[in-house]
């Protein structure tokens with residue numbers, strides 16, 4: 155048996171929060187090791203956020219190529235080279251991995267490549283990539299094992315070998331007809347990219363509307379955008395069985411409003427949600443309890459039910475965003491230094507990176523109504539923001555919910571070009587309690603999308619009916 159190696163701090167999985175904690179603890183002089191089985195730096199830089207946005211940007215450039223005449227340009231025989239799209243993405247990922255390796259080296263955190271699992275409450279056994287076994291122990295352990303694409307138990311789905319986002323982002327050819335299961339974040343972002351590269355695309359969604367929890371003006375626009383780009387959306391769909399093989403020929407047998415139908419395609423993409431990576435890692439030996447969906451149970455300080463073990467990011471059921479996992483790291487880092495930080499009441503901004511983007515921070519109108527919170531509304535179409543006209547991207551709107559008893563901003567939605575950027579100043583106003591009138595009276599650079607905030611907040615506010 156391998157001898158036990160003693161550390162001050164161990165991290166299982168190099169997800170966003172785990173890696174930052176490892177670097178931070180090691181920099182402070184604690185003997186720290188991080189165990190990672192495949193992706194140096196976790197999903198975000200390797201197979202998720204950054205590579206998907208890289209490929210989505212290539213799809214945006216492709217859309218410009220097809221719109222070239224609108225900009226007064228002639229592009230003769232423009233075509234897509236998916237191997238080239240993939241090469242650009244791979245180059246970026248390689249650079250990010252190098253950056254991560256530098257961070258491990260500079261911080262002094264030891265990176266151990268291999269699969270880790272608990273063999274005792276504070277003991278992790280690692281089967282390393284070189285085939286050896288190491289046994290590590292520490293009084294403080296962080297679980298940062300992330301999540302993976304859910305493959306629902308639909309008959310024939312697993313056997314059809316569907317693409318997940320990982321394989322999709324590695325394609326070197328354009329699928330002839332991509333069928334996407336799930337019209338959520340991954341489904342919509344990648345459906346639009348595939349369509350812009352030239353695939354026929356069908357999205358099958360079980361709910362009646364895309365992004366069904368969002369306000370109707372948002373979902374209406376999402377449906378309109380998909381229709382305009384030629385993406386077929388079939389909602390209220392129950393998928394019954396799948397036959398065939400993705401990459402060759404695949405048939406989805408489904409039902410809608412009691413009527414059976416079939417869709418045939420060349421490729422299938424599973425984008426129906428995430429499953430936490432919490433099985434088969436010996437958590438039953440640690441006293442770490444799981445919730446009903448397999449997430450690690452944590453309190454608002456991200457402490458698990460086992461003393462000295464914390465869980466962060468997707469595996470802990472934190473909202474599945476990299477910026478939230480990053481904040482998880484700050485909470486534990488600061489609490490270990492004597493602070494009192496918690497996950498309660500933190501804002502969770504998000505951006506769906508379709509083109510145009512849809513981003514929100516704070517309350518939607520639906521949420522305000524559900525919570526019986528009265529509000530005043532400011533809303534403008536994006537074409538009222540003059541920047542959008544200079545770039546021929548006028549689709550969408552911005553809206554803000556403002557309290558009725560004060561000038562506090564309760565929520566902000568932007569659906570339009572650069573939506574993900576323009577929510578940031580409004581988020582700052584919300585967290586700092588800055589009244590909307592300050593944004594209204596600010597002088598923002600002309601012509602920018604942020605300048606639209608002065609237009610939005612300068613409009614007379616309306617009071618929607620409850």
Ligand SMILES: Cc1cc2nc3c(=O)[nH]c(=O)nc-3n(C[C@H](O)[C@H](O)[C@H](O)COP(=O)(O)OP(=O)(O)OC[C@H]3O[C@@H](n4cnc5c(N)ncnc54)[C@H](O)[C@@H]3O)c2cc1C
Pocket residue numbers: 166167168169170171172189190191192193194195196197198201202203204206207268269270271298299300301319340431435466467468469473474475476477478479507
């Ligand atoms: C396609 C896609 C696009 C996304 N786009 C965005 C976006 O634009 N913006 C955004 O905010 N979020 C986005 N997300 C979500 C975001 O990627 C995650 O919420 C975020 O990366 C947090 O993950 P994590 O840190 O919890 O774990 P991960 O980054 O998944 O890391 C967990 C790591 O643990 C390793 N691991 C697991 N078990 C073991 C074990 N037993 N031994 C050793 N290692 C192990 C895994 O290999 C992995 O590297 C996207 C997700 C996907 C899938």
Ligand SMILES: NC(=O)c1ccc[n+]([C@@H]2O[C@H](COP(=O)([O-])OP(=O)(O)OC[C@H]3O[C@@H](n4cnc5c(N)ncnc54)[C@H](O)[C@@H]3O)[C@@H](O)[C@H]2O)c1
Pocket residue numbers: 306335336337338339340341343358359360361365391392393425426427428473474475504505506507
């Ligand atoms: N831009 C971003 O920040 C970004 C991008 C990608 C992913 N993510 C994160 O990753 C998570 C996972 O993304 P995702 O798209 O896999 O999940 P999701 O929860 O966003 O969407 C899954 C969709 O699949 C549908 N669905 C589930 N089972 C189905 C079935 N059997 N048949 C038909 N439809 C079905 C759901 O109704 C839902 O609309 C997201 O929740 C998000 O937190 C974020």
